[in-house]
């Protein structure tokens with residue numbers, strides 16, 4: 170029996186049935202940083218975080234181009250958050266900030282689709298909440314960007330348009346906790362494994378989308394992606 174071949178076939182079948190390319194289909198968890206830009210802290214009128222504010226999204230929330238963002242019936246306000254995603258390349262735990270970047274396998278452009286306020290109390294302070302962040306299709310991602318494609322992860326222009334209108338813009342130079350800070354911080358609590366994704370936070374407040382809206386977002390001219398939004 171050739172186990173390598175069987176594993177390969179299983180992977181191809183899974184990739185085809187999920188519509189995801191290899192890093193996303195093999196991603197076990199997605200960690201998200203919240204309130205990681207001063208603009209959003211100011212817009213929400215919340216205290217500046219002293220440590221990263223981190224939440225988890227399930228891998229079942231991942232989609233890639235060609236799939237739609239489906240707004241669940243249970244939510245009325247699902248907003249777009251354009252973000253830089255960091256993809257882990259090597260297993261790590263308790264890594265220092267100095268060594269953190271050596272565990273990166275690449276980057277991706279990501280959307281952290283978020284249901285705002287539908288269950289009021291849980292998000293009172295602008296803090297994340299599992300169901301509002303974790304629903305199916307809530308994490309659209311691009312292809313894997315190799316580290317050599319990203320000259321400096323802390324100088325990337327993020328932009329997002331809804332129906333051709335620019336509604337979110339920012340630069341990763343303004344991250345409160347940078348990529349090394351986030352990897353080191355998260356690795357104090359949980360083992361980071363290859364293909365896990367860390368979403369670094371959205372630069373500005375975001376607005377709810379509705380059935381029929383088209384979201385286009387990008388990192389400068391390096392990469393862009395487009396998704397249709399539809400009601401469940």
Ligand SMILES: O=C([O-])CC(=O)C(=O)O
Nearest residue numbers: 203204205283295370371
């Ligand atoms: O949606 C939120 O409240 C926080 C969040 O993910 C972000 O700042 O990127």
Ligand SMILES: [Mg+2]
Nearest residue numbers: 250281370371
């Ligand atoms: Mg976010």
